[in-house]
Amino acid sequence: SWRPSPKRGHRAGVGTLCTMCGSACSVEVDLVDRQRAIYVRGSSLSPLNKGGLCALGASAVQFLYSPYRVRQPLRQTKKRGDRTGFKAISWKEAIGELGARLKKLYEEGKGHQVACLSGQRYTSLYELWSLFCGALGSSNLFAMPRETDGHSAVSQALFGHEGPFAFRLYRATGILNFGAEWADGWSSCAPMGRMYEEWVREVPGKGRTEIVHVSSRLSMSASKSNEWIPVKPGTEAALALGIAHVLIRENRVFRGVEEYEGYLNWIDSSGETRQGFRDYVLKEYSPDRVSGITGAPAAKIEELARWVASQPSPLVVWGSEGFGGPGFFHHEMAYVALNMLLGNFEDKGLCTFTPVTNSLKAAQGEESLAEERLDVAAGTSGLVGARSNSIYAFFEALAQGKGYPVDVLLVCEANPIYSMADAALVRDAWSKAGFTVAMTGFMDETALEADLILPTPVMLERWDDVTAVPGLPFALYGLSAPVINPLYDVKHPGDVVLQLAAMVGDETRRALPWKKYEDVLKAQVKFIADQGIGAVSDDKTDFSHLEPDKTPKKNYRNAADLLKKLKKGSLWYAPVASTSQFVKTETGKPRFFASVLENAGMGLEKPELLMPHFLALQSSGSEQEYPLLLVAYGVSYISSGYFPNSPLMMKNLWDFELKGNDGFIGVNPATAKELGLAEGMSVVVETPQGKARARVHLSPAVSPGLIAAVKGLGHWAYDEYLADKGLRVTELTEVQLDPVTALGVERVTRAKLVRA
Amino acid sequence: MSGKQHNGEHGHGKGSVRYGMVIDLDKCTGCMACAVACHQENNVSFLPDETDKTRNIAWMRMxxxxxxxxxxxxxxxxxxRPCFHCDSPHHTPCTFVCPVNATQRDERTGIVNMIYPRCIGCRYCMVACPYHARCFNWWDPRWPEPMEEMLNPEVSTRMRGVIEKCTFCHHRLNRARDKARIEGRDPDGVEYTPACVEACPTGAIVFGNLMDPESEVARLSKDPRAFQISAKLKTYPKVYYLSSQPWVRKLSDKGL
Incomplete structure (x- = not known):
């Protein structure tokens, strides 16, 4: 037959939860004769996506039936990275070999020489890894970098509680946005789409929510906002401080802010008077000076501050200035401080924290058993040490051979070899790891480089859960139940961890007593049901009505009933968490300075180091050699994480992103003219990190002097529908380690364009 | 640009149903979920190189x-841009030129259909469509093993040499009509939701009966922000767009 004829059968939908990202969208999967999954639609059982879905979620069945799935365990028999060297082995052999290695390390007291990198974060699977690593004696557990990584150190410093920050977005009447690309994948795709619909809906008595977007590149989010304030790359935080200056100067700040420690001048433990945030900002961040840093006119800064002050419910949100991943500690502090000035961290304010629902806790005493984390031992960590998810600092220590060796590196459902910036560092670190294991559903770039591949089932074939959605101001729990049987000889990573725990030793057996991963999730559900609070969402639930003092009516009977409801894709949720529940400072109020830094001896000579302040761009390479700045940006229709673009997503790429196999670099028309470049011309993009060929796309969305490339293209694994297509921008981008958190911060990288 | 077009006066048989769509460009954030959902639902094939937009197949194109x-x-x-299912007098541009009646406008619903086995691949309709809504199968469709498993049994795959385009998910309409018949309701004018409308997370796409004055789609089609693409051609698209941006509205006369 020259065209396939789809197999006939009865089509019917089954509910579950999408777990391809952590956004907790309920979905309905259409099955034919309960065997073949053919279509995924959003379901209104989650008030977050309310029936909407993103391009990745709509592609779920393409990943399920993708030709690049791993169908059985594979062992590399030749040199690492040799595609011809993979040999199919049995699960018994695979787990046997890995378990024996771990057991040996554990028995020799070298459990800390095992490291794990997880693609998931707010799930029970991550908590299981945490228990396993702890019992093994390793603190080398990391999650892939994410924007909220920066929240934990800042919130710990200012509130005494480790974030993530949460925002009551639907309550805001005016949003001042510093690079949170909400229409391009910030936070979550489909739920943010629903939020946007709320913002622009005309409701009598409530005007539309106005959005002002501050960034260096005109993204879709900027284009959709009421106003776009273009600034020089990486200077958004300075603008935030300039606005703080005007608000303070004109006395338009929340009255109670004077009670916050460090707002007014204060006396430190040695009896010395220290400058408070108020005087510091008044002195250092005048609109004129900020205008010089950011390029935004001083009058505009004054106007923005007055606009913010005139809003009944103003909210400041921030992303990592459009670059993806976490931002700088001191910059994040600036955005938080601006919200504090607006009174948003008071109870019933627009900012709070996301509670995490988790009953899996390590037994006492295990922390003391663990050796220091590698980056801490090697001295590449930041001031907050192992409290930070500083995977880049870990890779740096590993690459430089500092600290101690890493004998086993486990990567669970993540693709660091492809998707992390500063690809050369990641490769270098990888080559130093003794034995590398990729637990993955797909033959991705990381799998290609692994010594052992343990195939995992994909969504629709497996159990998963969501223990929190960072950014949401209330506790939430969701379950994703399998809707079809696994197609191949695969094993859930949770079940693999439990099997390994049973093999390794007493400590791991004690910490992970469950028989199968499903039991872990049932324990989580029972934990919630035993508390007897919260409610289960249905298609009428509206999260925008949630208030701290309004308790939703309990609508489940017991754990079994709760499990049954969650399995269909409903979400369990609790009332909005008020800020005061979380704040653990001595005064019970937020503060404007980071005491953690004071304890570390910072800020004695330079008091501003304790406070929110602006860090000028540091980038390797000289301006003479690299006169341009490169930004790698994300868009909602290209996936740049563990999942690649599906074949049907590839249809949607613009022909200024990909043409044939050629990738593109966006250049401002004025810059291009100066360089003698025209649309479509071939160039070599060169940065201190590396070089790559691309074609020129003239784009007025990019500011003069900046060049821009989209993330998520240029794969070399997978299949002919994906491989070798477009610019692999992670080969070019630089990562800077934040001095406080040691988080790898992506900003702009110095670059030049040479005609090819 | 007025709402008067959909009262069955364009030389068509008088009916009470004209399915149509309104797409709010102010709300559209370009996530492209609509296109993926459409192509998944309708078994649209894909190529190793999807970047040649004159050769690839997309029912919902951006x-x-x-x-x-x-x-x-x-x-x-x-x-x-889905197919606009034009309502112009007597014939839409594409159906008018078809020598074999492989594409027709359904008088009861206003939906412009394709009957693939009749299509001889002359591509007259592709040329005639001012909106580039029609795609030609230059090659045999191919789903790499085991991706044929994801094909939807309610939609036939198309063979090399035929034209295809958006059908407003009319298989979903047929299912809704069958259901109405079984339940003893009038199958004409049943409500149903095409895949693109279902997926859109911002609610930018609204679908329904343009001739039902109570429907949201009819109301929005008369919104001051509403416009059609190349209205001067008098093809009477049943897909309206909304925008508050003067520069967007200005482009509507320039074609696609």
Whole structure:
């Protein structure tokens, strides 16, 4: 037959939860004769996506039936990275070999020489890894970098509680946005789409929510906002401080802010008077000076501050200035401080924290058993040490051979070899790891480089859960139940961890007593049901009505009933968490300075180091050699994480992103003219990190002097529908380690364009 | 540009149903979920190289709109484009030129259909369509093993040599009509939701009966922000767009 004829059968939908990202969208999967999954639609059982879905979620069945799935365990028999060297082995052999290695390390007291990198974060699977690593004696557990990584150190410093920050977005009447690309994948795709619909809906008595977007590149989010304030790359935080200056100067700040420690001048433990945030900002961040840093006119800064002050419910949100991943500690502090000035961290304010629902806790005493984390031992960590998810600092220590060796590196459902910036560092670190294991559903770039591949089932074939959605101001729990049987000889990573725990030793057996991963999730559900609070969402639930003092009516009977409801894709949720529940400072109020830094001896000579302040761009390479700045940006229709673009997503790429196999670099028309470049011309993009060929796309969305490339293209694994297509921008981008958190911060990288 | 077009006066038999769509370009954030959902639902095939837009197949295609200004006044927007299921008198541009009656306008619903086995691949309709809504199968469709498993049994796959395009998910309409018959309701004018409408997370796409004055789609089609693409051609698209941006509305006369 020259065209396939789809197999006939009865089509019917089954509910579950999408777990391809952590956004907790309920979905309905259409099955034919309960065997073949053919279509995924959003379901209104989650008030977050309310029936909407993103391009990745709509592609779920393409990943399920993708030709690049791993169908059985594979062992590399030749040199690492040799595609011809993979040999199919049995699960018994695979787990046997890995378990024996771990057991040996554990028995020799070298459990800390095992490291794990997880693609998931707010799930029970991550908590299981945490228990396993702890019992093994390793603190080398990391999650892939994410924007909220920066929240934990800042919130710990200012509130005494480790974030993530949460925002009551639907309550805001005016949003001042510093690079949170909400229409391009910030936070979550489909739920943010629903939020946007709320913002622009005309409701009598409530005007539309106005959005002002501050960034260096005109993204879709900027284009959709009421106003776009273009600034020089990486200077958004300075603008935030300039606005703080005007608000303070004109006395338009929340009255109670004077009670916050460090707002007014204060006396430190040695009896010395220290400058408070108020005087510091008044002195250092005048609109004129900020205008010089950011390029935004001083009058505009004054106007923005007055606009913010005139809003009944103003909210400041921030992303990592459009670059993806976490931002700088001191910059994040600036955005938080601006919200504090607006009174948003008071109870019933627009900012709070996301509670995490988790009953899996390590037994006492295990922390003391663990050796220091590698980056801490090697001295590449930041001031907050192992409290930070500083995977880049870990890779740096590993690459430089500092600290101690890493004998086993486990990567669970993540693709660091492809998707992390500063690809050369990641490769270098990888080559130093003794034995590398990729637990993955797909033959991705990381799998290609692994010594052992343990195939995992994909969504629709497996159990998963969501223990929190960072950014949401209330506790939430969701379950994703399998809707079809696994197609191949695969094993859930949770079940693999439990099997390994049973093999390794007493400590791991004690910490992970469950028989199968499903039991872990049932324990989580029972934990919630035993508390007897919260409610289960249905298609009428509206999260925008949630208030701290309004308790939703309990609508489940017991754990079994709760499990049954969650399995269909409903979400369990609790009332909005008020800020005061979380704040653990001595005064019970937020503060404007980071005491953690004071304890570390910072800020004695330079008091501003304790406070929110602006860090000028540091980038390797000289301006003479690299006169341009490169930004790698994300868009909602290209996936740049563990999942690649599906074949049907590839249809949607613009022909200024990909043409044939050629990738593109966006250049401002004025810059291009100066360089003698025209649309479509071939160039070599060169940065201190590396070089790559691309074609020129003239784009007025990019500011003069900046060049821009989209993330998520240029794969070399997978299949002919994906491989070798477009610019692999992670080969070019630089990562800077934040001095406080040691988080790898992506900003702009110095670059030049040479005609090819 | 007025709402008067959909009262069955264009030389068509008088009916009470004209399915149509309104796409709010202010709300569209270009996530492209509509296109993926559409192509998944309708078994649209894909090629190793999807970048040649004159050769690939897309039922819901995105267009990139720019305001023509320089940085920092530059702005852009996306325009999702299904088939417009034109309502022009007697025939739509595409059905008029078809020598074999492989494409027809359903008088009861206003939906412009394709009957693939009749199509002889002359591509007259492709040329006639001012909106590039029609795609030609230059090659045999191919789903790499085991991706044929994901094909939807309610939609036939298309063979090399035939034209295909958006059908407003009319298989979903047929299912809704069957259900109405079984339940003893009038199958004409049943409500149903095409895949693109279902997926859109911002609610930018609204679908329904344009001739039902109570419907949201009829109300929005008469909104002051509403316009059609190349209205001057008098093809009477049943897909309306909404935009509050003067520069977007201005582009509507320039075609696609």
């Amino acid at each position: 267009y990139y709109l720019e305001n023509g200004r320089d940085y920092p006044e530059y702005r852009f927007a996306y325009l999702p």
